[in-house]
Amino acid sequence: MSPVQGPALLKVTDLKKSYGAIRAVGGVSFDVRPGEIFGVIGPNGSGKTTMFNSVLGQITPDAGRIELNGRDITNLSPLELNRRGVGRTFQTLQVFGKMTVRDNLIVAAQEHQGTMFSRMFAPGDSGLGAKADELIDLFRIRHVAHKKAGELSYGQQKLVDIAMAFMSEPDLVLLDEPCAGVNPSLVGGISTLLKQLNQKQKGSFVVIEHNMDFVMDLCHRIMVMVEGQVMAIGTPAEIRANKQVLDAYLGN
Numbered sequence: 007m008s009p010v011q012g013p014a015l016l017k018v019t020d021l022k023k024s025y026g027a028i029r030a031v032g033g034v035s036f037d038v039r040p041g042e043i044f045g046v047i048g049p050n051g052s053g054k055t056t057m058f059n060s061v062l063g064q065i066t067p068d069a070g071r072i073e074l075n076g077r078d079i080t081n082l083s084p085l086e087l088n089r090r091g092v093g094r095t096f097q098t099l100q101v102f103g104k105m106t107v108r109d110n111l112i113v114a115a116q117e118h119q120g121t122m123f124s125r126m127f128a129p130g131d132s133g134l135g136a137k138a139d140e141l142i143d144l145f146r147i148r149h150v151a152h153k154k155a156g157e158l159s160y161g162q163q164k165l166v167d168i169a170m171a172f173m174s175e176p177d178l179v180l181l182d183e184p185c186a187g188v189n190p191s192l193v194g195g196i197s198t199l200l201k202q203l204n205q206k207q208k209g210s211f212v213v214i215e216h217n218m219d220f221v222m223d224l225c226h227r228i229m230v231m232v233e234g235q236v237m238a239i240g241t242p243a244e245i246r247a248n249k250q251v252l253d254a255y256l257g258n
């Protein structure tokens with residue numbers, strides 16, 4: 007049983023997506039509760055990204071239903087989802103190298119508010135400066151806040167990238183491999199930050215990540231996907247003790 011209880015914030019039911027003869031996601035169901043950090047693990051090609059992109063409105067599933075707070079959000083666009091409180095980070099950096107760190111944060115939230123041309127113009131504060139400063143302090147990037155993001159190390163840019171997803175105080179954030187390419191010395195710091203954000207903003211996170219120590223330490227529950235199917239959902243202790251999971255994945 008998860009330490010986080012309550013009705014589902016996100017509910018995914020029998021999600022399916024094939025590419026020709028390849029069944030990328032073959033009937034996946036799970037739910038994420040308010041305040042829960044939910045990990046998604048599985049071997050390469052097991053359908054994690056396809057599931058993620060279906061939830062985020064980036065690809066159209068063949069079948070299935072996705073609900074947020076009991077409302078059907080299947081096939082809504084990424085922008086509509088963002089306005090309903092769903093944020094995301096990408097595997098690749100989304101920061102704008104020629105803008106300062108602080109402006110990157112402000113612009114990320116302006117986009118959420120619908121200022122679609124905001125990246126084309128010099129960003130004003132729009133009342134978002136206080137939120138940007140709060141995240142700059144939480145992420146301990148005050149010393150680089152007024153530097154151009156492109157001048158930062160990859161690890162620092164990754165922190166900015168993650169902070170950007172939290173500017174609009176989303177109810178649900180989907181994080182796609184937050185540790186990918188990050189120096190191992192920074193991995194523990196990202197985990198601590200996400201725990202702090204989870205406590206502070208009371209948001210729910212879904213995290214795809216191959217770094218097993220990170221997932222086991224961070225997540226309340228973990229879903230294991232294998233060949234487009236859910237093999238197991240449980241607490242880190244339950245997943246570690248699951249013989250089928252050990253044989254198919256963790257034992258490798």
Ligand SMILES: Nc1ncnc2c1ncn2[C@@H]1O[C@H](COP(=O)(O)OP(=O)(O)OP(=O)(O)O)[C@@H](O)[C@H]1O
Nearest residue numbers: 025028029030048049050051052053054055056057
């Ligand atoms: N656009 C696409 N066209 C054709 N096949 C695809 C496409 N996207 C994914 N697939 C296939 O669907 C299956 C699931 O891929 P997916 O990327 O969802 O897995 P994954 O678990 O995220 O893998 P990884 O850990 O490597 O990111 C794979 O067999 C993949 O080759």
